[in-house]
Amino acid sequence: MSSPSIEQCQRNRAEPCLDGLAPAAVQQLQAAAQAIREGVEGAARQALDTVLAMTPEHPEALRLYGILHTRAQRHDEARAMLQRAIAQWPDYALAHSDLGNVQQAAGELDDAFASWRQACALAPESAMPWFNLGRNLQQQGDTGAAIDALRQVHALAPDFLPALILLGDALVHAGRFDDADARYREALALHPACGDAWRGLANMKTRPLSGIDREQLATALRRTDIDPPDRIAMGFALGKAYEDQCQYEQAFAALNTANAQLRELATWHAGAFHAHVDAMLAASAGLPTPADATLGHEVIFIVGLPRSGSTLFEQILATHPEVEGASELPDLEQVLGEESTRRRQPLLQWIGGASADDWQRLGQRYLQRTARWRRTRPRHTDKLPSNWLLTGVLAAMLPGARIVDARRTALEAGWSCYKQQFYRLPHFACTLTDIAAYIRDYERVMAQWQAADPRRIRIQRYEALLAEPEHEIRALLAFCGLPFDPACLHYDRATRSVRTASAAQVRRPLQRDTARAGHYGALLDPLRFGLGIPTIK
Template structure:
């Protein structure tokens, strides 16, 4: 969203409005910024009655509607504005944002490209184009757009961060570090920049970085989001130096801050899992048992080797590695909105035809990942919760449950900053409870439908890589291909914190938990309680 300029500026976009109307528009913009959408709507409705064909008034109405989630209304009013001003880059940018919010990514990208052509010196359009291309896995074009944004607006920190992230995904780590450092040169407490540097695991942070982070996390006035990200980066840097007690303290402090923002409630989640399992046992037989055979879901606890298993599969000439997709959840949310009921309320009444339709909708949304290769992976870890309904919705899909030593996986989760809150990984006890719920659910589905679900153990891959890879490919109905043994040579964008690790051959020295000794006893106890 681009709001009008300050009232002291002379802006041709506001021509045709009286002084009082300009004041109203600025007040509406402030209301949108502050989340006061009712007030914004009142101001904009009054303005619209007086100036029904004013482009900027229409644009602001579109922004307000998008913020409210009334995306269809936003698109309609923004298209009206665009008809009046076909080359207005701000209108194009906001229309593209609304289209993307609705899931029309092809149209959104087309409109963003038009915005960039209409105003080549408008950095926000280049940034939005690059950001969304990056999310879709088109890292090369994303990088070109993001570099254009940083060239036009060197002070635009998010563009530097995303350019760095994209370069990491492409395996160009030195260039990525340069972008993160450029952001830090402008704002030394930029948490995302420190997060990016810390995640380049092949390039440990230096003594000067540790000193800077140790000071910055204590500095008054630093935003919570930056302090948290820097705390995780500091913990990683201290662990690399073997300072385990200090590392644990830094990570515990960062997690405690995260948990204060949005506490995870383990008993509530456990009850939800039980209800999902009960509903999953009452689903109708699928109309087409092969629907979804194009898809390989990789699920499990985060930090359990899912990116590695995806990299192995994506080295196969028939498989595209799509990384962590939100399409399954988006299809469920769409259906819930249409029915005006949450998932658990409508699951019992959904027919086989309904599930078939939803499966087709998922395949439609993910078709972009199968333009070059016939199959794709979807490695969003928490999709394990939907393993049961996938039996009705996409029964032909294969589900790979990535397993790693529970202590190592749990500790690795605690060390990783997750941005979706509340999150179980902020507390060692919650990690144990979440592990229990995940394992009891997957044990049920794997026992009942072993042809659909495979437990793939990380340690087994280390012990006998060729045998495990052959078995994994066979489970996925893929012929053996030797390229999967050399997965680390695959040239693809890897959009997870493990991007640097999966570009290396298998390593046996990644275990860290035991080095923390008694500090991790709470996690050991929580995992023992989980069974």
């Protein structure tokens, strides 16, 4: 969420961002803000330089310069500009809030939260600092505090849709599904075609959408003034509504349309990904022997396909008193990205030349970045499914970590992916044939690394857990080096925040009737064919 516009500043004189400016300078600031929103850096610079020439060190011009640098990922320059703005106006809440955004982007989380809290203290009646605080508390897994902050936003700005949606999401993650439902529907009362609200309702998997919901979705989708992201989210929700009403052909048609529209935004290229997988396998094959084979023993990675039970396996592990469930962390990719930036080379170009000391340094950097997840428990999970592609790298970087490969029957997992809207684009799940190709690449990579070191990787099958829960849970804990704890058998009673689309599903006992692909018959033959499964036609 960007900071308030110049127009908002003019309406809210509690933020004196235009004090001391001539009308011409105000016009230049408005032009700069518009250029920043549109991503036109040259025009933004020109307008801000004009303002600063007219009124040197004006805090609002410096703040907007800070936002400009932040969007270009020039963190040092952004921090310097915002600190100059705060030096002029120490009580300028928006500048403190934006400084928090820069500090977060630079990985300085403690400083970022201090800045956001300072902004809230300086302007307790301003919604945006509370929103920044709540949004980031939610991202860091502090769901209870996030709910408190977002309720404050809602009280100050009842019609602010992003806060309503994020509050609904936080309530889902906390397991408060009735409250979440009410917030999403409050958002729909304000904007019936709010895709994020429909997405939130649809992602509460255990709560069926009603026939009335289906009709409201169908009616809203006939509008011609809906932005593509809203239309796509509503299309996925409509697919769920039809499935919940056992109208499977209509569900498939709605999901097919939504996936086609999503694919138009960014097209996945299965052939290019296959080549990338081959390159990663080759580059990771000859990495040096780790200097410390125990480095990373604190971490349990859970990888695999989305919608394959990974959240359930994490919930079981996080119920253990020695394990913190951290959900889908970006830190592994970010550490490798930092190293690529430092070397000025993409990952594939430097992997083969990195020494054992380099990998140990990177492993220690990952542990430093994730230390907050081990403040009260000695170990944590990292459940980003796509980390399967980095399994070979982890052998050198964090050799002591355990890797749980979450497996579900490929047809069910693939179909479940097709029904789920993913926001990281391009994504493999927009066509059934791309899903099959992705599954084949994933399975061959994991088969190679699991055969090379089965002590490091466990294939944990969802269906095996359904068949023999206690046996599988005991085996999973033993693989992770954890003593058996009976609480893990009752994972559904855990009160932790769950920040994935499976948040509702893992809060109830095991369900043995989760298979859905059979309802769709020959409609799924492209997926069956790609997976080498006999087709129905």
